[in-house]
Amino acid sequence: MDTAKQKPIRAEILDAAADIIVRQGYDACTMRAVAALVDMKAGSLYYHFKSKDEIVEEILNQGIETLYARVGEAIRGLPQEAPFAQRLSAAVQVHVSSLVGKDQKYMHVYEHLPLIIKRRSRKMREKYAQLWHDLFADGVASGEADAAHDLRLLVPYFLGGLNRVPEWSRTSGASSEQIAGLAVATLLDGIAGRR
Amino acid sequence: MDTAKQKPIRAEILDAAADIIVRQGYDACTMRAVAALVDMKAGSLYYHFKSKDEIVEEILNQGIETLYARVGEAIRGLPQEAPFAQRLSAAVQVHVSSLVGKDQKYMHVYEHLPLIIKRRSRKMREKYAQLWHDLFADGVASGEADAAHDLRLLVPYFLGGLNRVPEWSRTSGASSEQIAGLAVATLLDGIAGRR
């Protein structure tokens, strides 16, 4: 629904870089490769960014920040008295669809980065984890979630599973709704057979 | 069953490389760095390996192969009629402790590698996933696991969560038993509050 087709150049560069990282890995994301994708020469990128690091960092932040904003909105968009299951479901739905959504490659970038670079976005990621932690804590407080589990373990464990999604969603051909449904159902009720 | 303490040189090289990758990242793992760790010069490594890639690939495979063997053994080591919950628990226990165990650095290597290299170990990893798939399928067949879930989604989702473990086990300070327990419990029974 955008009127202007042409994005600002900064955004185009970020897009190109994210694209390469997600499709070919961080090592393939050289300044020359990025430049080629936006029809430039490598040196020209430095007019728009101070360094390669600045590019990666911005992609990284833009990714989680968007995710943080979206999931937060999804939760707050529900009525005050919405049950835990519904809140969880909404959050998972948004998280997964953001990860799988086509043009949301910014969110996939993280998993392809060398550890040394990942560490840089730790703060923002911790903020995001806190969002989920609070969601679960509310569930426990209201008795809708089992208090038996240590949330400090449960939350990263659950998110960890969710984040692996893009890696295999492509090959399995599942929709984001299916994936979100599976995650919520197994998390809430487990998979033990009911006789 | 080796008599001497000294490992064959090939193994020493693999060890050194794995060490560097896990501790300093893939980018720091140059042939010179590896050579230095085994008291050689870079060029000499080529007498033992055809290329750097061969080294990394071997580390990679050795990691999952060991994991595959161990988990397989753990399952087969149980009595034929052992209940699903017990088989699952045993498998998870071994998987997690292998990932967290200190000297099992070979298994940590994967998370540090660039995309292009990761892709190379796909075949072996699929074989490993199949092991788990079969475990779950048995559970479904015996009615001990809920047939409602598509195993093609469930298995990678579950393993995905498990594999994220080393990333946060260090900061949370949880033991591998705690982690395995949490994973099995939530998977089987969910976290929904029982009123």
Added chain:
Amino acid sequence: MDTAKQKPIRAEILDAAADIIVRQGYDACTMRAVAALVDMKAGSLYYHFKSKDEIVEEILNQGIETLYARVGEAIRGLPQEAPFAQRLSAAVQVHVSSLVGKDQKYMHVYEHLPLIIKRRSRKMREKYAQLWHDLFADGVASGEADAAHDLRLLVPYFLGGLNRVPEWSRTSGASSEQIAGLAVATLLDGIAGRR
């Protein structure tokens, strides 16, 4: 005789460039740096100068030309029959104080330039050397200076020493009068002890 405080832009640019060269060295003197100092963008400088070289060359020439003019004036300002020692003293005084004077940065530029660029100002520098040569030749002609020395050697040797002045005047803390005095005294009478 300018009415306003604001120098013409060309002069401002030269000033900025000279400033950077003297304070941070020639390598730091990029078009961007110069532009920043005069509140412009690099490209805009090309409206005022054809190239970076033109800027540097102009600074260079302006430096020696000023020196040439000043020393020439100082000599011609003396009465026709002024003794050689006095003429020499006046010339040295002006030369040294120009080099050491705080706002005379244009004269310091030379010592920071790369060989290739230095070579370009040779002509102007030879003209300046000629000024000194003539001064000495007059001294010889009148018998006030020893005819034994080849002026083709003596003049550059003497000027060479004088030009090194700024390099150590800062650390020695000597005034330009002291320095000029020393130079004239040793040149005229030598340092051999008189018993």
Added chain:
Amino acid sequence: MDTAKQKPIRAEILDAAADIIVRQGYDACTMRAVAALVDMKAGSLYYHFKSKDEIVEEILNQGIETLYARVGEAIRGLPQEAPFAQRLSAAVQVHVSSLVGKDQKYMHVYEHLPLIIKRRSRKMREKYAQLWHDLFADGVASGEADAAHDLRLLVPYFLGGLNRVPEWSRTSGASSEQIAGLAVATLLDGIAGRR
């Protein structure tokens, strides 16, 4: 008189670099240019030196250290009671001929370096200046040199003039003996005409 024509490669590289600096200036002394002169590719230089800086620094030190050693020897080689004029003459002679000597390009390098780099060899240069300072101080102590001059000014002034020598010795065509003679004579007795 050397038996082996082939110098060690390190020395060859230093030679090449010094050559370029002296003939074309520091800016022209790129790793690629140096490499070309020793029939190598730029990257290969890094097998022998850690960085470009290391090369320059070594040239710099080698230059003054040799000079320091030679001049020191020349002075100490004279009989204990040699008069000041003779000692001075010997020192100047060695200094000048070292600067002008064909294969002594290492000593010319200094004058072509950007100030920032020059500063690095300050310590060694101060040591060298001290050598001269002592020589003059001895002369003053014995009454052979005029005590009226501040040696802290005189020594750098004199050396400064001497160092400018190579710049014009080529064009003037004077021999190093002539130059040294001129320097010693004017320094000792001045140029004032004797009536």
Added chain:
DNA sequence: CATGAATGAGTGTTCATTCAT
């Protein structure tokens, strides 16, 4: 007059790899 944006040639440096010895 000035700028935003780009270019092309070049910089120092790194690294997997090769190979004669």
Added chain:
DNA sequence: GATGAATGAACACTCATTCAT
């Protein structure tokens, strides 16, 4: 088996310069 020495291709980055607007 191992090394010293070299290579070639790449990398991130810089800078003088150009030019349409």
